Amino acid sequence: MYAAGDVRIENIPDAGLRDPTDALIRVARACICGSDLWPYNLKKPGGSPQRMGHEAIGIVEAVGSEVSTLKVGNVVVMPFACSDGTCTFCHEGLNTACVHVGFFGNGDELDGAQAEALRIPYADGTLFALPAGADDTLMPSLLTLADVMGTGHHAAIVSGAGPGRIAAVIGDGAVGLCGVIAAKRLGSEQIIILGRHDDRIALARKFGATDVVSERGDAAVARVMEVTGGFGAHSVLECVGTEQAMATAVGIARPGGAIGRVGVPHYQAIPGSLPAFFKNVFVGGGPAPVRAYIADLLPDVLEGRIEPGLVFDREVGLEGVPDGYRAMHDRESIKVMVKP
Amino acid sequence: MYAAGDVRIENIPDAGLRDPTDALIRVARACICGSDLWPYNLKKPGGSPQRMGHEAIGIVEAVGSEVSTLKVGNVVVMPFACSDGTCTFCHEGLNTACVHVGFFGNGDELDGAQAEALRIPYADGTLFALPAGADDTLMPSLLTLADVMGTGHHAAIVSGAGPGRIAAVIGDGAVGLCGVIAAKRLGSEQIIILGRHDDRIALARKFGATDVVSERGDAAVARVMEVTGGFGAHSVLECVGTEQAMATAVGIARPGGAIGRVGVPHYQAIPGSLPAFFKNVFVGGGPAPVRAYIADLLPDVLEGRIEPGLVFDREVGLEGVPDGYRAMHDRESIKVMVKP
Numbered sequence: 275m276y277a278a279g280d281v282r283i284e285n286i287p288d289a290g291l292r293d294p295t296d297a298l299i300r301v302a303r304a305c306i307c308g309s310d311l312w313p314y315n316l317k318k319p320g321g322s323p324q325r326m327g328h329e330a331i332g333i334v335e336a337v338g339s340e341v342s343t344l345k346v347g348n349v350v351v352m353p354f355a356c357s358d359g360t361c362t363f364c365h366e367g368l369n370t371a372c373v374h375v376g377f378f379g380n381g382d383e384l385d386g387a388q389a390e391a392l393r394i395p396y397a398d399g400t401l402f403a404l405p406a407g408a409d410d411t412l413m414p415s416l417l418t419l420a421d422v423m424g425t426g427h428h429a430a431i432v433s434g435a436g437p438g439r440i441a442a443v444i445g446d447g448a449v450g451l452c453g454v455i456a457a458k459r460l461g462s463e464q465i466i467i468l469g470r471h472d473d474r475i476a477l478a479r480k481f482g483a484t485d486v487v488s489e490r491g492d493a494a495v496a497r498v499m500e501v502t503g504g505f506g507a508h509s510v511l512e513c514v515g516t517e518q519a520m521a522t523a524v525g526i527a528r529p530g531g532a533i534g535r536v537g538v539p540h541y542q543a544i545p546g547s548l549p550a551f552f553k554n555v556f557v558g559g560g561p562a563p564v565r566a567y568i569a570d571l572l573p574d575v576l577e578g579r580i581e582p583g584l585v586f587d588r589e590v591g592l593e594g595v596p597d598g599y600r601a602m603h604d605r606e607s608i609k610v611m612v613k614p
Numbered sequence: 615m616y617a618a619g620d621v622r623i624e625n626i627p628d629a630g631l632r633d634p635t636d637a638l639i640r641v642a643r644a645c646i647c648g649s650d651l652w653p654y655n656l657k658k659p660g661g662s663p664q665r666m667g668h669e670a671i672g673i674v675e676a677v678g679s680e681v682s683t684l685k686v687g688n689v690v691v692m693p694f695a696c697s698d699g700t701c702t703f704c705h706e707g708l709n710t711a712c713v714h715v716g717f718f719g720n721g722d723e724l725d726g727a728q729a730e731a732l733r734i735p736y737a738d739g740t741l742f743a744l745p746a747g748a749d750d751t752l753m754p755s756l757l758t759l760a761d762v763m764g765t766g767h768h769a770a771i772v773s774g775a776g777p778g779r780i781a782a783v784i785g786d787g788a789v790g791l792c793g794v795i796a797a798k799r800l801g802s803e804q805i806i807i808l809g810r811h812d813d814r815i816a817l818a819r820k821f822g823a824t825d826v827v828s829e830r831g832d833a834a835v836a837r838v839m840e841v842t843g844g845f846g847a848h849s850v851l852e853c854v855g856t857e858q859a860m861a862t863a864v865g866i867a868r869p870g871g872a873i874g875r876v877g878v879p880h881y882q883a884i885p886g887s888l889p890a891f892f893k894n895v896f897v898g899g900g901p902a903p904v905r906a907y908i909a910d911l912l913p914d915v916l917e918g919r920i921e922p923g924l925v926f927d928r929e930v931g932l933e934g935v936p937d938g939y940r941a942m943h944d945r946e947s948i949k950v951m952v953k954p
Contacts, residue, residue, distance in 0.1 A: 370894065
């Protein structure tokens with residue numbers, strides 16, 4: 275990614291092992307994330323180009339001398355962040371606060387997954403080896419465990435989604451759609467999706483959304499109040515990251531409710547300090563510890579109880595990645611899978 | 615309260631019953647709250663004068679025809695808000711979100727408790743009758759159940775204070791001091807108080823604070839990191855309400871930690887959106903449902919296990935209230951008790 279709108283496929287030196295805790299993976303599937311659209315819209319020209327991609331299913335090609343749980347040939351989920359698996363935060367299940375955390379494909383040191391192969395630091399802690407022989411048709415859903423399904427699940431967990439608690443999901447992108455899956459999976463009976471794209475709303479309904487609110491701002495708040503008996507939603511999954519989305523989240527939260535924000539926030543201060551206070555609303559969330567969630571979510575994927583892979587509606591090779599960005603940006607596609 | 619710095623004691627028409635669910639109480643003890651200092655500092659001249667006071671121990675003098683649980687002569691705690699005790703929020707223990715909530719002494723319809731007597735709406739739901747014969751020496755501690763002890767407890771509950779979780783209390787006013795009591799009572803072993811008044815810090819230590827941080831801003835954050843092994847506090851009790859205090863709260867919160875804010879926020883947006891997000895820090899809190907907490911806290915007061923009444927360091931009659939405001943404003947007094 276050279277700048278907003280300027281994505282190029284280039285040959286770079288082959289990835290390889292560097293540290294004894296590294297693994298090298300060949301990318302079997304990768305994808306383009308809604309969060310990749312932020313630099314696609316905003317990155318200024320003239321800076322260093324950024325290697326993109328932070329979600330993958332890979333095949334282990336080589337491991338360092340200190341890697342103990344992975345073998346060459348393992349099929350693995352690569353979460354969007356690396357984590358050592360041993361520090362106090364990893365033990366608490368908050369791998370994205372690992373003392374050795376690093377984020378793939380964000381322009382810093384780590385490589386990107388929209389590529390043929392990449393180096394994985396702290397491979398034992400970072401990668402999750404899949405059981406042998408997983409059906410190829412499950413690949414799209416397994417790939418979502420690298421980010422969007424785990425991230426939607428995080429929003430649902432943080433916002434306390436569950437039986438007897440009305441859930442509202444702000445945003446009909448892939449994360450929001452996975453948030454619907456997660457809220458339903460955790461037992462929410464009423465799930466409101468706030469969005470306005472027909473194809474996405476149809477998928478949200480398939481995933482379990484019971485109400486659709488396509489208004490924005492104050493009108494959206496009023497509409498949510500109507501469908502919740504006047505009090506709002508107990509669990510608000512904020513899956514966008516804009517200031518307006520967050521203000522809406524505070525507006526539709528029921529007193530005593532909670533907001534799980536997982537859209538990377540593009541605002542310096544959280545709006546709605548006073549209404550959030552007077553309603554005793556919790557605001558939580560952040561980068562999802564997807565590595566910690568895989569063990570919990572995987573059985574439901576393997577046994578077909580959830581099908582988050584349906585968020586992929588386009589598949590491209592590496593050469594198709596630039597057009598994939600355009601298609602997601604233009605809302606032609608919900609989420610693009612990359613098969614290098 | 616006519617305006618900032620202008621507090622007067624005046625004769626007004628006697629309080630009486632209005633609705634069948636009302637009670638009339640004679641005030642045995644009231645007090646001045648840190649939150650009363652906001653209008654004492656900021657109220658513009660020329661508006662309607664505000665009847666002040668929202669914390670009291672009272673004696674029931676009369677009850678309306680629909681009051682069923684209270685009798686004339688009962689000694690009661692009057693929480694800072696009225697609540698009907700029957701709505702969905704009261705049943706959930708969030709009385710301050712009651713569909714009939716009202717706040718005493720805030721300039722709206724309800725009377726203030728810095729007075730001889732006042733009308734209490736929804737008396738069954740609002741008032742908490744104390745067991746007969748409570749020792750007079752317990753009155754100060756019982757009085758704190760009307761607000762500051764319950765509010766400090768709320769900050770501790772919302773921030774998840776408990777065994778194995780380091781607590782940090784921002785603010786050494788009466789609420790912060792009660793927050794120390796609450797954190798210790800819930801099992802926190804390390805409790806950091808952020809404050810800089812010798813008398814208050816001494817009391818904080820007596821209540822269980824193990825560390826004192828008297829720096830401000832970035833220096834305070836650095837110091838908390840030092841005394842917490844570099845990661846910060848799991849539970850941050852924000853008992854001030856300024857933007858700077860909230861920014862400090864975000865700064866000192868450990869990844870995965872929680873902030874309970876109970877100082878009435880005097881800022882429009884919550885600072886630190888990005889650090890709170892990247893650390894997955896929860897921000898919660900609001901007006902404490904002190905009515906719901908009394909049953910839990912009362913036995914510890916009656917049996918002397920906690921002694922929050924020590925926050926009172928001055929007692930005045932009604933005529934001494936204006937000087938009481940001045941003394942609290944000048945930090946001559948932590949909290950002033952009023953005995954009409």
